[in-house]
Amino acid sequence: MTTSTWFDTSIENALLAHLSPEDEQAYFVYNLDALKAHLAKLQQQDVIKLWFAVKANPLSKIIQTLDSEGFNFDVASTGELNQVLAQGIDSSRVLNTGPAKTKKQLAAFVKKGVNTFVVESLNQLNWLNEVVLEQQTVSGNLNAPQVLLRVQLQWDEGEKNPLGGNSLTPFGLSVAEWQSVHVDDYPALNLCGLHIFQWGNMLSNEKMFSLWSQMVAPLTELANSIGMSLEVLDLGGGLGIDYLGEGNTLAWSKIIEDLAVIKAEAGVKELWLELGRFAVAECGYYVVPVVDRKVNYGQEQLVLAAGINHIIRPAITDQPFPVRILRPDFDEQNTLMENFDLHGPLCTSMDKLGHLPLPSDVEVGEQLVFGYTGAYGFTESMPFFLCHELAAEYVFQAGKLIEVRAAKPASSYLA
Numbered sequence: 254m255t256t257s258t259w260f261d262t263s264i265e266n267a268l269l270a271h272l273s274p275e276d277e278q279a280y281f282v283y284n285l286d287a288l289k290a291h292l293a294k295l296q297q298q299d300v301i302k303l304w305f306a307v308k309a310n311p312l313s314k315i316i317q318t319l320d321s322e323g324f325n326f327d328v329a330s331t332g333e334l335n336q337v338l339a340q341g342i343d344s345s346r347v348l349n350t351g352p353a354k355t356k357k358q359l360a361a362f363v364k365k366g367v368n369t370f371v372v373e374s375l376n377q378l379n380w381l382n383e384v385v386l387e388q389q390t391v392s393g394n395l396n397a398p399q400v401l402l403r404v405q406l407q408w409d410e411g412e413k414n415p416l417g418g419n420s421l422t423p424f425g426l427s428v429a430e431w432q433s434v435h436v437d438d439y440p441a442l443n444l445c446g447l448h449i450f451q452w453g454n455m456l457s458n459e460k461m462f463s464l465w466s467q468m469v470a471p472l473t474e475l476a477n478s479i480g481m482s483l484e485v486l487d488l489g490g491g492l493g494i495d496y497l498g499e500g501n502t503l504a505w506s507k508i509i510e511d512l513a514v515i516k517a518e519a520g521v522k523e524l525w526l527e528l529g530r531f532a533v534a535e536c537g538y539y540v541v542p543v544v545d546r547k548v549n550y551g552q553e554q555l556v557l558a559a560g561i562n563h564i565i566r567p568a569i570t571d572q573p574f575p576v577r578i579l580r581p582d583f584d585e586q587n588t589l590m591e592n593f594d595l596h597g598p599l600c601t602s603m604d605k606l607g608h609l610p611l612p613s614d615v616e617v618g619e620q621l622v623f624g625y626t627g628a629y630g631f632t633e634s635m636p637f638f639l640c641h642e643l644a645a646e647y648v649f650q651a652g653k654l655i656e657v658r659a660a661k662p663a664s665s666y667l668a
């Protein structure tokens with residue numbers, strides 16, 4: 254991958270200006286101006302209603318930027334809901350997904366004014382109905398929440414299987430399970446849509462369209478059979494980022510074109526996506542110092558100040574984030590590069606951020622920058638193991654690097 258596809262001079266200059274030889278701490282940076290411009294492009298269409306999957310990056314400044322570009326918010330926990338509300342966002346712009354909703358949580362969300370739910374089990378459906386009826390008894394008028402049923406499809410063995418495997422997950426229910434309900438049995442709810450999302454980091458427009466196309470028939474049949482007038486189809490997230498630099502990227506204009514077809518075929522009034530990585534991954538950078546360099550059994554190894562305690566994604570997906578050295582006047586084309594194993598400080602071989610090219614003369618004390626870390630970075634990691642520091646988070650806006658959250662020592666979380 255050429256660094257130019259994920260790095261730019263303005264952020265490089267800001268990080269270089271921030272460089273200090275004494276700095277032994279790793280940190281995240283999010284380029285808010287670039288994020289805003291990217292989000293504005295995503296909104297230049299009238300086919301899809303866009304939500305932001307807060308799990309990808311719940312930092313206040315990130316949520317505020319998405320808010321400023323008209324995104325609504327998909328939250329999967331009380332913590333995410335509170336963080337969204339704390340940014341002054343109205344609860345009517347919040348959607349609640351996730352397989353672990355309790356009746357108590359549903360009641361608290363309804364009380365806070367959340368009015369859109371993706372339900373993932375028969376219990377969730379019944380509890381939500383009960384909660385609304387109970388709150389109507391107490392407070393009178395309450396709008397029936399919009400409810401989408403989350404569907405999990407499988408294809409019979411031997412048949413063409415667009416999902417590439419029939420692994421069972423707790424996300425939603427099969428068509429057969431949902432067929433046991435009827436919309437008329439839930440008068441307190443506005444059961445108006447279906448949700449499906451069973452793919453990840455999709456990088457081909459053709460594959461994505463083929464998958465979406467094959468879902469329309471089973472979904473519309475399910476809606477008919479349970480008496481649902483299908484008004485909303487939510488196709489989740491899963492639009493991919495080219496972490497490996499293989500040159501496969503999704504064209505947003507083609508997605509809009511394809512989804513206009515899906516929307517018409519499904520006959521829905523609204524088509525929704527909850528974007529995570531596709532919205533925020535490319536605005537983020539992770540900067541980490543090199544603390545040791547050695548050759549081990551002939552392999553060049555770098556040990557970094559932090560690893561999967563700050564960014565775990567490479568270990569759980571086997572896909573490294575792209576890396577570059579932070580060095581004044583670095584010229585990638587005219588530098589001798591070689592592949593290094595990049596390890597973090599934890600006592601597990603899982604703590605590896607990749608086997609990636611860096612200048613062969615990289616030294617202890619220099620800093621590395623990883624790209625595409627705006628999504629599934631800081632909050633997806635395992636920060637407490639071995640009592641290292643929590644990473645700081647900065648934003649880059651109007652040419653300035655601003656600290657939003659300082660690094661925290663282990664004493665801040667140890668009891």
Ligand SMILES: Cc1ncc(COP(=O)(O)O)c(C=O)c1O
Nearest residue numbers: 306350489490491527528529530
């Ligand atoms: C329900 C739901 N919607 C959207 C997303 C966002 O996915 P992505 O980051 O791939 O866009 C997720 C991620 O796990 C999810 O669980």
